[in-house]
Amino acid sequence: GQQLNQSPQSMFIQEGEDVSMNCTSSSIFNTWLWYKQDPGEGPVLLIALYKAGELTSNGRLTAQFGITRKDSFLNISASIPSDVGIYFCAGFTGNQFYFGTGTSLTVIP
Amino acid sequence: GAGVSQTPSNKVTEKGKYVELRCDPISGHTALYWYRQSLGQGPEFLIYFQGTGAADDSGLPNDRFFAVRPEGSVSTLKIQRTERGDSAVYLCASSLNYRTEAFFGQGTRLTVV
Numbered sequence: 632g633q634q635l636n637q638s639p640q641s642m643f644i645q646e647g648e649d650v651s652m653n654c655t656s657s658s659i660f661n662t663w664l665w666y667k668q669d670p671g672e673g674p675v676l677l678i679a680l681y682k683a684g685e686l687t688s689n690g691r692l693t694a695q696f697g698i699t700r701k702d703s704f705l706n707i708s709a710s711i712p713s714d715v716g717i718y719f720c721a722g723f724t725g726n727q728f729y730f731g732t733g734t735s736l737t738v739i740p
Numbered sequence: 741g742a743g744v745s746q747t748p749s750n751k752v753t754e755k756g757k758y759v760e761l762r763c764d765p766i767s768g769h770t771a772l773y774w775y776r777q778s779l780g781q782g783p784e785f786l787i788y789f790q791g792t793g794a795a796d797d798s799g800l801p802n803d804r805f806f807a808v809r810p811e812g813s814v815s816t817l818k819i820q821r822t823e824r825g826d827s828a829v830y831l832c833a834s835s836l837n838y839r840t841e842a843f844f845g846q847g848t849r850l851t852v853v
Binding site (some may be wrong): 671673674675679 | 839
């Protein structure tokens with residue numbers, strides 16, 4: 632299957648700091664999605680991207696669809712304790728979304 | 741309903757038994773996906789429905805796994821002769837159309853003992 636390399640694997644940051652994570656692939660995707668997952672819950676959709684170069688914001692979150700269509704990044708500004716969780720990127724091609732391995736975010740108050 | 745609903749939320753079964761997991765997608769969503777997630781991993785694709793038909797079942801690990809969506813809404817994932825390796829969280833997602841944003845349910849945690 633398609634390989635999505637998500638980095639970093641984990642992050643420990645101080646409250647108020649900005650966060651950046653990214654996802655890269657050797658394959659082209661038609662859609663990029665970013666999700667947040669809390670323990671025991673299903674992934675919650677944060678941002679959806681449909682066009683190469685697209686930059687979309689959702690509150691303190693900003694994500695971009697790379698112009699090569701092989702990568703995407705997610706930025707979180709001014710982190711707060713409730714940002715803690717695992718963030719997944721997902722790229723769509725064929726008939727399915729392929730997921731990255733996740734970035735575990737810990738916010739230290 | 742307002743979101744994707746999955747039942748049961750937890751299922752413990754004995755090795756060799758048959759289980760059914762149910763997914764109620766968001767009303768009006770034509771696309772439905774089943775994924776499986778193991779601890780510390782991202783979700784892995786199992787099967788995709790567009791309407792009533794299984795458009796892609798390439799992710800089903802073997803013929804013990806089967807899914808249906810007879811009326812183009814509710815879907816059931818069926819696992820025969822369960823094995824301990826089937827233990828995982830089974831996630832269902834739906835989207836309005838092909839390749840649009842997918843919304844997940846809370847998952848069914850299956851434990852095979």
